[in-house]
Amino acid sequence: MTAPAPPPVGPARPALIADIGGTNARFALVDEAGAVLARERVATRDFDGPVAAARAVVARHAPDAPPDRAAWCVACPVTGDTVTLTNHDWTFSISDARAALGLKTLHVVNDFVANALAIPDLAASDWVAVGPDGPGQADAPIAALGPGTGLGVALLVPEGAGGYRALATEGGHVTLAPGNADEAAVIARLWETHDHVSAERLISGPGLLLLHRTLRALGAEGPFHESPDAITAAALDGNDPLAARAVAMVFALLGTVAGNLVLSTGALGGVYILGGIVPATLPLFRASPFRARFEAKGRFRDYLAGVPTRVVTHPNPAFLGLNRLLRTG
Structure with missing residues (x-):
């Protein structure tokens, strides 16, 4: 008996990276090699949280192929699932944000952790x-x-x-x-x-x-x-x-x-x-x-x-x- 052919594999979905500060949040959609496909900076005051901001960015730049993984950095300590920005009133749950955006994975780290991780690639x-x-x-x-x-x-x-x-x-x-x-x-x-x-x-x-x-x-x-x-x-x-x-x-x-x-x-x-x-x-x-x-x-x-x-x-x-x-x- 011949096994059925595997379903066709569609194009890889992008990842969503974000640098979230007290005043602005900078988003980018990147491919598997890390190349930027689209980027946008939004004012944090215009959204009630990062999920709303991310949805707006994805709707504008990748409505037909939304990201399936993400990595964000935030201007505050990250010590558990709940994240509260130091210089803004955004508070969010990492697990809730992952579920709301339909992501397989969502990494959230302090902003200077992301900056430090950049050093080997400079x-x-x-x-x-x-x-x-x-x-x-x-x-x-x-x-x-x-x-x-x-x-x-x-x-x-x-x-x-x-x-x-x-x-x-x-x-x-x-x-x-x-x-x-x-x-x-x-x-x-x-x-x-x-x-x-x-x-x-x-x-x-x-x-x-x-x-x-x-x-x-x-x-x-x-x-x-x-x-x-x-x-x-x-x-x-x-x-x-x-x-x-x-x-x-x-x-x-x-x-x-x-x-x-x-x-x-x-x-x-x-x-x-x-x-x-x-x-x-x-x-x-x-x-x-x-x-x-x-x-x-x-x-x-x-x-x-x-x-x-x-x-x-x-x-x-x-x-x-x-x-x-x-x-x-």
């Missing part, structure tokens, strides 16, 4: 070195951090045969330490209204705005600005010394935090700076005290001197990391 043209640029220690962890709406921090740990494991952290909420009297004065002023001044309190977009206003409150003279973008634009223009001072102080504080992170974790494989702020202000960052403060650890200056620090300029490294997550699970 080309040399996807980053710019700041300071000495050696190869880093091959068998050591790599640190990924960067300011945006908040301050994301993650580690990438080598795991044999070219594999890597990304570790989520909440390193953006470590207690912020001053590196000089000016920073100490700013932090002391903030203690009047905040019981804990974290790294993210000042090393972020909202933090830059708070820092600028605190400097003015402490007597510094300069124009008032309504947003972090206005401050960085004024600093880049070169005609606003206070804006330039505020941006430089944020980058100096970032150097302190990055150096502390390497000392605490042994991330001698390198430090990769991501997020929206630094790549957009790269000339200011390269001229800032960041690298000097990174190395300013007294007797352990030499320990840090050989660690490369690189700014990632890839337009969306989280998508690279999410594609890696789809491949490796």
